[in-house]
Amino acid sequence: MSLAKRIIPCLDVDDGRVVKGVNFQDLRDVGDPADLATRYMREGADEVVFLDVSASKEDRSTTLDVVQTTAEQLFVPLTVGGGIRTVEDIHDTLRAGADKVSMNTAAVQRPELVTEGADRFGRQCIVVSVDAKRVGDGEWRCYTHGGSQATDLDAIEWCQELADRGAGEILLTSMDADGTLDGYDLKLTRRVVDAVDIPVIASGGAGTLDHLEEALVEADASAALAASIFHDGTYSVEETKRFLADQGVDVRQDT
Amino acid sequence: MSERPTVRLLDYGVGNIHSLTKALQRAGLDVELAPATDGAGEADGLVLPGVGAFGPAAQALAPVRDEIRDAVADGLPLLGVCLGMQLFAEGSVEGEGRGLGLVDGKVGPLDADRLPHIGWNTIEHARDPVEALDDRHVYYVHSYALPDNPHTVAETTYGQTFPAIVAFDNVIGAQFHPEKSSQAGRVVLDAYANLLEAYR
Numbered sequence: 001m002s003l004a005k006r007i008i009p010c011l012d013v014d015d016g017r018v019v020k021g022v023n024f025q026d027l028r029d030v031g032d033p034a035d036l037a038t039r040y041m042r043e044g045a046d047e048v049v050f051l052d053v054s055a056s057k058e059d060r061s062t063t064l065d066v067v068q069t070t071a072e073q074l075f076v077p078l079t080v081g082g083g084i085r086t087v088e089d090i091h092d093t094l095r096a097g098a099d100k101v102s103m104n105t106a107a108v109q110r111p112e113l114v115t116e117g118a119d120r121f122g123r124q125c126i127v128v129s130v131d132a133k134r135v136g137d138g139e140w141r142c143y144t145h146g147g148s149q150a151t152d153l154d155a156i157e158w159c160q161e162l163a164d165r166g167a168g169e170i171l172l173t174s175m176d177a178d179g180t181l182d183g184y185d186l187k188l189t190r191r192v193v194d195a196v197d198i199p200v201i202a203s204g205g206a207g208t209l210d211h212l213e214e215a216l217v218e219a220d221a222s223a224a225l226a227a228s229i230f231h232d233g234t235y236s237v238e239e240t241k242r243f244l245a246d247q248g249v250d251v252r253q254d255t
Numbered sequence: 256m257s258e259r260p261t262v263r264l265l266d267y268g269v270g271n272i273h274s275l276t277k278a279l280q281r282a283g284l285d286v287e288l289a290p291a292t293d294g295a296g297e298a299d300g301l302v303l304p305g306v307g308a309f310g311p312a313a314q315a316l317a318p319v320r321d322e323i324r325d326a327v328a329d330g331l332p333l334l335g336v337c338l339g340m341q342l343f344a345e346g347s348v349e350g351e352g353r354g355l356g357l358v359d360g361k362v363g364p365l366d367a368d369r370l371p372h373i374g375w376n377t378i379e380h381a382r383d384p385v386e387a388l389d390d391r392h393v394y395y396v397h398s399y400a401l402p403d404n405p406h407t408v409a410e411t412t413y414g415q416t417f418p419a420i421v422a423f424d425n426v427i428g429a430q431f432h433p434e435k436s437s438q439a440g441r442v443v444l445d446a447y448a449n450l451l452e453a454y455r
Contacts, residue, residue: 003413004375004392046375071273077394077435097273099435121270122308124371124396168371199373222374252375252392255437
């Protein structure tokens with residue numbers, strides 16, 4: 001036995017509610033964050049991620065209340081991302097009950113934030129989210145602001161820099177694969193896994209259970225994050241893990 | 256039967272202590288939060304939580320280190336989680352400062368290819384009072400671990416085999432996070448609750 005591969009459902013939170021939309025348009029309310037998070041926990045989720053998609057600062061403070069309510073009932077780790085800009089934001093989010101914070105845009109704009117967060121709170125709670133888009137064969141660029149703004153950063157080099165700066169984990173989303181349900185970008189994932197010595201969470205594109213297995217085995221990601229397949233009820237976390245265990249993947253099965 | 260025992264949870268000022276508070280309450284304990292500098296206090300037990308780095312935590316505990324040592328020697332039930340358990344050692348290569356010296360030796364870095372060690376790993380060789388954890392997954396987030404020591408009652412392997420749980424007299428500590436380990440975490444918290452009953 002060894003370190004198990006993790007399955008992580010991701011919930012988009014807006015103004016204190018879990019929302020779902022197509023390409024961030026037409027967000028619709030799908031439930032209470034604490035209820036959904038604890039349901040996934042009971043099904044065997046290894047962690048839960050909240051992505052705060054709130055547009056306003058007021059709505060973000062609502063999210064902190066939601067984090068607190070959720071943390072009181074959730075006995076697996078909770079990562080909160082979206083709108084983290086400063087060391088104070090990290091502090092507030094962790095004090096509200098998050099175990100880790102995830103940041104993207106702020107880390108690109110001021111990479112020192114990664115180091116400052118790691119020094120003060122420990123690197124294990126600093127997750128950096130990298131949104132990567134393919135620009136050629138074996139080449140990917142990073143995007144910020146929820147995938148709307150391109151940068152000059154090469155995704156592989158940026159991930160290496162993040163590991164050097166003290167990031168505890170990389171949450172790697174393929175923008176090409178995201179939303180397609182056609183499977184993770186295995187090439188991208190494998191390249192990053194081989195390039196860094198911190199855990200990599202694969203994200204974007206999960207449509208079937210085979211996709212999860214590919215990300216965890218072929219690309220050797222430490223964890224696979226998925227949203228639609230769980231929210232739409234295509235698969236439960238429980239049957240996902242049973243499937244993976246049957247395929248010989250080391251996953252935690254007792255809940 | 257008397258009322259619920261109260262434990263004091265020392266807060267070093269960083270990170271998430273909510274989850275551990277809630278998990279202790281769920282295990283039947285009342286929790287009072289106190290700044291680390293307030294020391295052992297008058298509660299029925301003392302809990303050192305698992306967030307932050309060794310240096311700052313040891314520094315925060317320095318003024319009350321001897322008081323805590325004395326209280327534990329007098330039978331105060333002590334629970335250490337993650338960094339809180341690492342503080343049982345004499346020191347750590349992670350940072351300056353003295354630990355409580357309840358366990359001989361220094362905390363050292365894990366010898367593994369990919370760090371931090373984050374995620375669910377398996378408990379091995381579990382024995383009393385945590386034998387129920389044998390072969391179960393628990394949640395780890397750390398890069399350092401206690402040295403081999405005679406108080407180890409469960410182990411885990413990641414690059415190397417290291418102490419997962421230590422237990423002796425009125426002391427218990429876990430390198431993993433019981434408050435984040437779902438049902439499996441209850442085994443450690445219940446063992447601590449039993450200590451509180453035994454040492455009342």
